[in-house]
Every structure is written in structure tokens, then in C-alpha cells.
Amino acid sequence: MKKYCLALDLIDNSELIAEYEKYHQNVWPEIRQSILDSGITNMEIYRVQNRLIMIIEADENFSFEAKNEADKNNAKVQEWEELMWKFQQQLPKSKTGEKWKLMDKIFSL
Numbered sequence: 001m002k003k004y005c006l007a008l009d010l011i012d013n014s015e016l017i018a019e020y021e022k023y024h025q026n027v028w029p030e031i032r033q034s035i036l037d038s039g040i041t042n043m044e045i046y047r048v049q050n051r052l053i054m055i056i057e058a059d060e061n062f063s064f065e066a067k068n069e070a071d072k073n074n075a076k077v078q079e080w081e082e083l084m085w086k087f088q089q090q091l092p093k094s095k096t097g098e099k100w101k102l103m104d105k106i107f108s109l
Contacts, residue, residue, distance in 0.1 A: 001041070002058050006100040009089050010050040017050060020087040030076035038067040054100060064102075 010017050024045065035043060039062030046053045071077045081099075091101050 002060070002062060004056040004058070005103040005105070006054040006056070007091060007103055008052045008054070008100045009091055010047075010052060010087050011089050012050040016087050017047075020084070021047070023083075028076065028080060030074075031080050034071065034074055034077050038062060038070060040067075053103075 010020055039059045040056055041059055042055075042057040044055045046055075071081070084099075088099060090098060094101060
């Protein structure tokens with residue numbers, strides 16, 4: 001089992017943040033399925049102010065490259081991602097169009 005942690009910011013607007021959270025209370029079934037199909041076994045998103053942290057647990061077959069490729073070819077995932085851009089903003093120093101940034105693990109107990 002592999003574990004990854006990613007970060008992203010939301011637009012700092014309480015109404016948009018509330019709407020974003022509402023979408024995540026009832027994620028579209030096609031999005032859930034695409035996540036599971038990629039080898040992700042558990043995904044959690046946490047928020048403080050407008051900063052999001054995503055924790056992914058995945059099996060040995062998971063890769064970000066394969067997930068990204070599958071997502072590009074999934075119209076429903078593309079629709080979801082386009083919708084989410086309404087609420088999201090890139091972290092400083094991100095590449096154009098880059099959303100979630102993989103975090104470096106710096107401590108483990």
C-alpha cells in the first residue's frame with residue numbers, strides 16, 4: 001500500500017467553499033468509480049481555511065501517470081474537473097493548469 005499527500009487552494013470565498021464542500025458530500029458515481037479503477041483504495045480531503053490536503057492510499061498498481069491518462073479519456077471526469085476549477089486556484093509556483101501538488105514527506109513516527 002502506498003500513501004500520497006497532495007495540496008491545493010480554494011478561492012478564498014466562503015460561499016464558493018461551501019458549494020465546493022456540498023459537491024464533495026455527493027461526488028458523482030462516475031468520479032468515485034474512476035478513482036477506484038485507478039488503484040486508489042482510500043481518499044480523504046481535509047480543509048483549513050481555503051487550503052486543502054488530500055490523502056490517497058493506493059495499491060501497488062497505482063500511478064499518477066496512468067490515472068492522468070485515464071482521466072483525459074473520461075468525459076465525465078473532464079466535466080467534473082472543469083466544474084471544480086470554479087472553486088480551485090493553483091498553489092504559488094505551480095505550472096499552468098496544475099491543480100493538486102504532491103507533497104514531500106518530511107517526517108514519520
